[in-house]
Amino acid sequence: MAECHPVGFQWVMEAKARGATVIHVDPRYTRTSAVADLHVPLRAGTDIAFLGGIINYVIEHERYFRDYVIAYTNGPTLISEEFKDTEDLDGVFSGLDAEQRKYDFHSWEYQTGTVQAASGHREMEAEKAARHQERHRAEAAKSKTAHGESHGSGGAAVPGNADRDESMQDPRCVFQVLKRHFSRYTPEVVEQICGVPKELFLTVCETLSDNSGRDRTSAFCYAVGWTQHSVGVQYIRTAAILQLLLGNIGRPGGGILALRGHASIQGSTDIPTLFNLLPGYLPMPHAGVDVDLDTYVAGEETEKGFWGEMRSYMVSLLKAWWGDTATPENDFCYDYLPRISGSHSTYETVMAQLDGTCKGYFVVGENPAVGSANAKMQRLAMAKLDWLVVRDFSLIESATWWKDGPEIETGELETKDIATEVFFFPAAAHTEKNGSFTNTQRMLQWHHAAIEPPQHARSDLWFYYHLGRLIKAKLAGSSEAMDRPVQDLTWHYPTEGSIAEPSAEAVLAEINGYDADGTPLSSYEQLREDGSTACGCWIYTGCYRDGVNQAARRKPWREQSWVAPEWGWAWPANRRIIYNRASADPDGKPWSERKAYIWWDDDQARWIGHDVPDFDVHKSPWYRPPVGATAAEALSGVDPFVMQADGKAWLFAPTGLQDGPLPAHYEPQDSPFANLLYGQQRNPVRVVFSNRHNRLHPSPSEQGSSVFPYVLTTYRLTEHHTAGGMSRWQPYLAELQPEMFCEVHPELAKERELEHLGWATIVTARGVIEARVLVTERMAPITVQGRRIHQIGLPYHWGPNGYSRGDAANELAAIVLDPNVHIQEVKAFTGDIRPGRRPRGPASVALVEEYQRRAGITRSTGTEVRGGR
Amino acid sequence: MTKLPKWPVLEQLIGPDRLGRGKSVKSEHSEHLHARVSDADRVVKSVCPYCAVGCGQNVFVKDEKVVHIEGDPDSPVSRGRLCPKGSASLQLTTGEARRYEVLYRRPHASDFEVLDLDRAMDMVAERVIKTRRETWQWEQEGKRMRRTLGIASLGGATLDNEENYLMKKLYTAIGAIQIENQARI
């Protein structure tokens, strides 16, 4: 965190000065470790084993926050008898379809119906059950489409009437299933998998437990490297389970805080430039399933919780986009939406470019030729395009690969053979445009234009507004049905200044939403399904409340409460801590004075406190829903997790995840070790691509695996920014970390005759790079299962362009993806290292091929579903 | 003294700074130092463009040029502080590395050529329409698609919410679905 988010880290340092204990778990000794109370190095790619070990400790030693767990989690909820755990099936869950490489989730569901519905309601229950079955089929059809992401602001659909055992003794209740599942994650196993000594591990367990409960809370902070694994989502899930057991969610000083790396990466998830989502985590319609608005809503909405109002959100979005054309008679133009039919993620798109399906490509403030896994495939794919548009400040690698990329040097590509047209548009800087960024804590902050962009530099708002205007003008006279969505699209934004910059505030007002009179809305609760409201992103409703740009609020922090609610605007409803109902006990009293945040005030008969309550403010702690209630009405006074279908936090995820209702430790795709816990080596439903440029390494038991004996991990440095487009061209930053280097331990340097300050060549089955050598004891070898294993550190900022240059670490990484969110595994893989510079020209390709031969790699290596140890 | 020309040696000889290390040797330049923070025409409130912490920035403008960027002390997020990247924002936004012209590479060409902005916009619009026509799918395997797999986009995490919104809205209307950004990387 000190490395990548130094200014955010000031709060950690302040907490430390006030007595907090800072524990840093990381394979590397970083700037964070340097000031932490405890640094816990572990083998890259073993975090589930580590966190699972803590879960086991917390349960075994009864250190969990029992009152919280019973009241606010699904710990007491009973699971279907059909469910079989990894304990039963040697590392996989019930429902695995090896052929299809996916799970059927049916057996993971809650048990329902033991409690009979009251007379007269049985019919309704039967109807509900039928609807649920339908939803289940829809969900199954959408597996492999990163569908789980549509739960980004809440949970997936489950029946709201599941059976519970409040004593949490029933062997089929979630808590008991969880206990059994993690029982083999003992300190000894943690030591053997992660290389974390038992004593050190127990210190972490004790410290964390001691600092959680009624009076204290602990927070987990992670940078998004945690997501870059073939089990990335389950990493976060394991942390979530642990934090829920400890009662650290929805409370001040608690939480799991994702420290994201780009100014509006949260915003670009909420208002998604993502294939599978529409604004506000509404899923993109799926071909053949979501055939009309009714089936779409039926397949997604939940019976309880705020997702129960999904139709209102969707209709309002359609009204925002197609205005008067969107009417109840035409399903509000629902049919104008394109359908997805599987994963169309950036990596599948690369494959579609390679096979010629995808012909045109916009690259906007990104640098895939350096920053995406398997950089070579990114470039080879771009070389197949008809046209490429790159918008950036400088000539990044993604704009110039056709004349000076690595493949030109190796002879794999020749400039004159590349037919791709390339447009480079200079981008405007943040100082030259109005707009909002949503930071990592969901807070929108407006930045005001200081000056107009010089010459032909333009904002992306300008680019897309005018591109849309031009396309609409060109298609205005068309009678083709395919052009109707473009012709009918609302695109009326006022422009200002000499360059006709569209008004960002007008766009924000549309995002916020307005009623039939055009009056800005103030809450998503005002959204209607009859078409009387329009709203571009329902979770952002309120950001333009009263026609005032709430994101631009800047009341100095010294002049307001410590929560600082009058600075910017946080979704939803300007809440700074979501699920904050959990900061009070079931009776609505703070768990402790020290940790008071939101509480029920009897006199006022409402929730009050330091933040906007994440709860119906008038719903008392003793409210219980009447039979037959739906949506928000159906949530009781003790259901803090209002976006979840059952109002409870999920220790066990009965639906919504592609690779299991509980996390299980699997080894990374490329790993030098067999999975000690199960016969199952890798995540069975990980996404792999068989391509000759994307070869995978042999399993540890296979002979060829020793060809790649070291663990490689990629990361960022304080002095640079991701793929370098905003740092390698800046001399003041470039001089601080002037070129690509690798970090190796002195023992490894000796073993491989690597000279400090000399050059090293690093090879995988995907590619070869060179890097200057930094020998440092900070890259500690790890002792696992009696073997001492070296890890090699690779910052990934560099590429061949810019002021500060070097080879890109992503040349080495394979495209292997987490099945839930399709994020690549680049934080833990394997490779070889040797002294000296890499070969030039065709010899560098030959070297990689030689390694593939030596390791016996074929197209099927490492692609198995079951087993693989 | 103020009426006399500023003459360091004279001031040194007759003033209290007989050693000539302080007041008496203060130069014209030192006497008239000005801080860019205090003589800017305006200060514009902004947010750091690098990571997602969202540190507040004050942007100082003089003569319609950004002359300095530093942390906004009012921000509850950052309290005026910036990391090295945030501190390099002036170089990022005004440095020599930035390009200000549209460049175009023809098929098979060995280099870029400069292209007029309006012409370039028109060319891109034409290509979007053409590719969309060529790759349009009404149906596939009997299922309604109403889309094109011919056009993809990558990027958004470094952009504003409003920009992402227009991108998603326009792409969806033209039927493009392979719309992605750094959030998946």
Add this chain to the structure above:
Amino acid sequence: MAVEVKSLLLEKDTPAHASGYRDHPPRMGFFTDTSVCIGCKACEVACKEWNQVPEDGLSFTGMSYDNTGGLGADTWRHVAFIEQRRRGVHQISDNQAEQDSGSLRWLMASDVCKHCTHAACLDVCPTGALLRTEFGTVIVQEDICNGCGYCIPACPYGVIDQRQNDGRAWKCTLCYDRISVGVEPACAKACPTDSIQFGELSELHRRADQRLGQLHRAGVSDARLYGRDERDGVGGDGAFFLLLDEPEIYGLPPDPVVTTRDLPEMWLRVGVAALGIASFIATSFIGRRHD
């Protein structure tokens, strides 16, 4: 004259007063608490951005994460990185992993011009380019400096330096322009963890003493203040430090002494002023930058 010089030098608390300022503001300085430094180098960049200090080349030094190397004409803040293997810091256990990593220590410290109470650079400057400001800080006046270079060897810390292709001497000004209008220096302003603190020197002394006591009570016995002692060889520094190890570890001289101490006080300097009026005028005008 000699007597007067001596008495002025003994006015430890007010170097500004000794330099002819009456009713001057309190002495201002930096307290750099390296125990909370995270080595982010924001200070280096913020300094360069504000002062428009040239970038000085790409050089991968291999000295841990320090690719700056040291203070110089084009580096007025420099973060040193020291990797140490050491007992007693993270003592959790005696096992292998602990030996591999737990006992590792990574010191980071942001160095800067010390703005000495007795500043040798100032003493030896023949042109009046070096100036004691009313804040008690020491700056180079870029319109006066003629690049003679006398100040370079005089500095006991090796801070001041001549810029290539320019010849003039450059160093930290403690952001004289900023503090003159009441805003803190760029490095202190940017510092994410308040490792660099700017303020009245007396207040910084108080804070530093308090922090040292806190660390000692917490068992960090090696913590010490550097440049805090007004009786040291430079009369104490206007920019002083809290270190976690010996000064040499950080590349700082353990016992800096004002290099002009053994000269017959300030005779040379005063002599130049008294005798060489004509030449002084000449040099001070030649020294102005015309390029």
